[in-house]
Amino acid sequence: MLKYDEELFLRLVEEEGLAYREQIENFVDEICKKGYSNIFLIGAGGTIAMMYPYEYILKSNSTIEVQAEIAAEFMVMNNKRFSKDSVCIFTSVSGTTEETVAAAKLCKERGATTIALVAEPNTPLTQVVDYCITTGSETHSFDTFFMLLYMLVFRFMYNNNEFPQYEQFTNEVALLPKAILNSVKAFDAKAEEFASKHKDTDYHMMVGSGNLWGNTYSYAMCILEEMQWIHAKSIHAAEFFHGTLELVVEDTSVILLKGEDETRPLMDRVERFAEKITKQLTVIDTKDFEMEGISEEFRNHFSVSINWALLSRISVHLERERNHPLTLRRYYRQMAY
Known part of the structure; x- marks a missing residue:
């Protein structure tokens, strides 16, 4: 197939992407044990679009309060639901998207818990947030991010006693x-x-x-x-x-x-x-x-x-x-x- 390296896809998305499961579970469990009030899914352009499926999934399957917000608007709107008890999740391929990095800095400064999925290591976004998974490759980054977000979002649901099928679900993520x-x-x-x-x-x-x-x-x-x-x-x-x-x-x-x-x-x-x-x-x-x-x-x-x-x-x-x-x-x- 034109420009499609199957071996590379499986290595990046299957082998390396799935390797983050334990890390995701550990930090989500830590956050849930500490307690939080709501989840903000924040991005810009393609990465805010990437968040909309998970906002929909949470709204239709969970009582966890969730909002997907465009980073630049979030910065100026003074969202009254945002607080130091919020969990803010970001994604960025480059780790340098200006609006996303600024929003992450704001959330961190105001005491919220921050999580990021980033392709490129040692970039501004990786250095701002509390928890970061760096995949190390821009190739197939959206495919990998989608898989990581499944594990992330459904772990929050599982810890909220809303998704007892988590183990089966995550095992099937491995088949994706x-x-x-x-x-x-x-x-x-x-x-x-x-x-x-x-x-x-x-x-x-x-x-x-x-x-x-x-x-x-x-x-x-x-x-x-x-x-x-x-x-x-x-x-x-x-x-x-x-x-x-x-x-x-x-x-x-x-x-x-x-x-x-x-x-x-x-x-x-x-x-x-x-x-x-x-x-x-x-x-x-x-x-x-x-x-x-x-x-x-x-x-x-x-x-x-x-x-x-x-x-x-x-x-x-x-x-x-x-x-x-x-x-x-x-x-x-x-x-x-």
Whole structure:
């Protein structure tokens, strides 16, 4: 497959990613023993989008109070629910994202407990927080972060007496990398077909819901807009029929990201509408992919990782078809703003 090193993926995500389980359990147990009032999931751009699935999972499966906040807004809003008893979780690939580092410093200064997942070692974010896991590689960093966040969030739920299946769940997290790899192999031809078909498409609507809303928001913003300079709009399925539907015509590219949580009927409704109007409908459905060894009750959570890996294959094929490197930027980190 184009630019896909299976051995490297399994080493980084399966072997090294899973090696952090004990460390995560130890510091989450320590935090829970000390006590806390709520959890803040804080990021910027792709990393705040990465937090939205876990905010959804906690809201729909736990009584733990949780808020996902954009770092720059969090800094200025004077959130009255934030206190020294809050737990603040950050992710950053580079460890240098200005807004994220500033938010972490603020949280630490005000006495909150801070946790970070960072790819690059010895970077500003790693030096600010109380607890840090440094994966050591930017390659497949989002895949690894997703797995670490599963273990992190569900450990908090387990310690809150809300998730007795934790041991089984975490054992199945260990099966996820191979499920991702098999799904990528099964999808790659379709990813290439999409990229070839849409290399000159100048506008996409991306629709998602539930724990896939973060992926929807992230892919439209970070990949299509930032990395490919393609106009895109992320639309929540629950809001699609409040405005956006009027822009769908026969040649509108509509991409539906279907997962397996409680919000799937919202996506079904959009699909029924879109297939009547546009000839450019793309449906990426995690139900189409086998997750060997993973229980039916956990598939809905793991859809986040499967979906992101599938989208990543579209990215590399778009990069080739459009002769537009994913690393190319006009402004981001190219100038002061």
